[in-house]
Amino acid sequence: MKPLSRYASLNDYVELARSLGLEPARLIRDCGLDPAGFGTQDRWIPAEAVAELLERSAAESGRxxxxxxxxxxxxxxxxxxxxxxxxxxxxxxxxxxxxxxxxxxxxxxxxxxxxxxxxxxxxxxxxxxxxxxxxxxxxxxxxxxxxxxxxxxxxxxxxxxxxxxxxxxxxxxxxxxxxxxxxxxxxxxxxxxxxxxxxxxxxxxxxxxxxxxxxxxxxxxxTPAREATVADRVRQLVELLLPTGRCTVEQVARSLGVDRRTVHRKLAEDGTTFTAMVDDIRGALAERMVANRRHSLTEVGDLLGFSSVSNFSRWFSARYGVSPRQWRATSTPTSA
Structure with missing residues (x-):
């Protein structure tokens, strides 16, 4: 599998990029990363994407x-x-x-x-x-x-x-x-x-x-008691890629340096599937984000990788038996 790095490896990147006249958010997205992730320093991301971001930034800034x-x-x-x-x-x-x-x-x-x-x-x-x-x-x-x-x-x-x-x-x-x-x-x-x-x-x-x-x-x-399993890494990458709209098994496999069949096989050994993992992570994120009220429901749908708010609403209703709007209306407001 391809090696990973933490978002902390890009500390101060945004500030430096702006000072050199770059658009850091665009460059970050172009490299398959999530600008919002820079606030979560310990999240793992593909090291190749970090290297690509640095190379593109050097080229575009002329520095x-x-x-x-x-x-x-x-x-x-x-x-x-x-x-x-x-x-x-x-x-x-x-x-x-x-x-x-x-x-x-x-x-x-x-x-x-x-x-x-x-x-x-x-x-x-x-x-x-x-x-x-x-x-x-x-x-x-x-x-x-x-x-x-x-x-x-x-x-x-x-x-x-x-x-x-x-x-x-x-x-x-x-x-x-x-x-x-x-x-x-x-x-x-x-x-x-x-x-x-x-x-x-x-x-x-x-x-x-x-x-x-x-x-x-x-x-x-x-020190971790065990090395991260393939399932652990897939979960981390799904959480990372969902907001970018690139959360596919092909993209995850490329980030790990394996083919999609290997991802499916390793997840099957852990008793799960890629679709089920994406659905579970989406569910956990959706519960928090819908109750949060900081984002509109359209923004929540975007952040969870849905192509439209109607698709998000249908998925949410099928999973929870109520619409996102109804869930939000009956939830205790949260700030995080």
């Missing part, structure tokens, strides 16, 4: 440094709950290893590797979205974020020996020089950061030794 610009806006807290644990690791090496070991908790397409030899530490960055598509902006975003994390761990005076990119040198390198300093090099054999091994021995500038044990306990609580 070849889009990924690095986005990295400049990142904060340590963008890692979510994992940041609370990494912050308390005693030294830079252990913080970096923990980050690498648990990177799947926030981005399944991201792979970082730390190689130490002859007093040097090479931190390689790779982004694999499951298909041979451009990922340069995603790689540069990741490298920029990693550079910022290392400065947070080692302290503001830390400087890498080299920041390497495999891409050709850009026409305008000002953004790269501003973020990485004169150590940035292009046309290299790998993407990543080169530093001294002794830099990794440094105490983590953010750590509080008294909190380390508690942070490790928190990590144990956060």
């Amino acid at each position: 070849d440094d889009f990924g690095v610009r986005l990295a400049q806006l990142r904060r340590f807290s963008n890692l979510g709950p994992l940041s609370l644990v990494i912050r308390e690791e005693p030294d830079v090496r252990s913080a970096l290893r923990l980050l690498s070991r648990h990177e799947h908790m926030y981005n399944e397409a991201l792979h970082t590797e730390v190689i130490e030899a002859n007093g040097m530490a090479t931190i390689r960055v790779n982004v694999d979205v499951g298909r041979a598509v451009p990922v340069r902006q995603a790689v540069e975003l990741t490298t920029g974020v990693l550079h910022g994390l290392l400065r947070g761990f080692a302290g503001p005076t830390w400087r890498p020996m080299q920041v390497c990119f495999s891409r050709p040198a850009p026409r305008e390198a000002a953004t790269y020089l501003k973020m990485f300093g004169p150590q940035v090099e292009f046309d290299q054999d790998f993407d990543g950061i080169l530093t001294y091994s002794s830099d990794l021995d440094a105490e983590n500038a953010m750590a509080d030794p008294l909190l380390h044990a508690y942070a490790r306990q928190l990590l144990g609580a956060m």
Whole structure:
């Protein structure tokens, strides 16, 4: 199956896109994502769609440094709950290893590797979205974020020996020089950061030794007891795709990197079908949204993927025995 990423991987995207004269909502939809989902940071989305959004944004804005610009806006807290644990690791090496070991908790397409030899530490960055598509902006975003994390761990005076990119040198390198300093090099054999091994021995500038044990306990609580099943991933994608009008088994299969027969077979093994899953998710969402009153019934129908309010009304009446309007009239108003 194709790897997934969290919406948190696009933190600050909307603000940067607008500042560069782009229409972020249109671009987000064009890549098969839901603009409303940016308010749900922990929701999983196809990593390929994230990479595509970054590449399109760079092309349309004419800013070849889009990924690095986005990295400049990142904060340590963008890692979510994992940041609370990494912050308390005693030294830079252990913080970096923990980050690498648990990177799947926030981005399944991201792979970082730390190689130490002859007093040097090479931190390689790779982004694999499951298909041979451009990922340069995603790689540069990741490298920029990693550079910022290392400065947070080692302290503001830390400087890498080299920041390497495999891409050709850009026409305008000002953004790269501003973020990485004169150590940035292009046309290299790998993407990543080169530093001294002794830099990794440094105490983590953010750590509080008294909190380390508690942070490790928190990590144990956060780590999933099992890997997500195909049914879990299909459910997440259905919730994501419903508002876009693209919630088909073919689209879900493409996002997972499998064919539609595999999706049907895996769901059958879990005792369900794609149609039943879509219907159940629609039902759960419809109950909340119809009672909410924040959206008109026409908007609710759109958000649930119906082509018209009459189709939505017929489906709702068949499922609940009353029309959406009657359900709303008898429901206690909610604000969420």
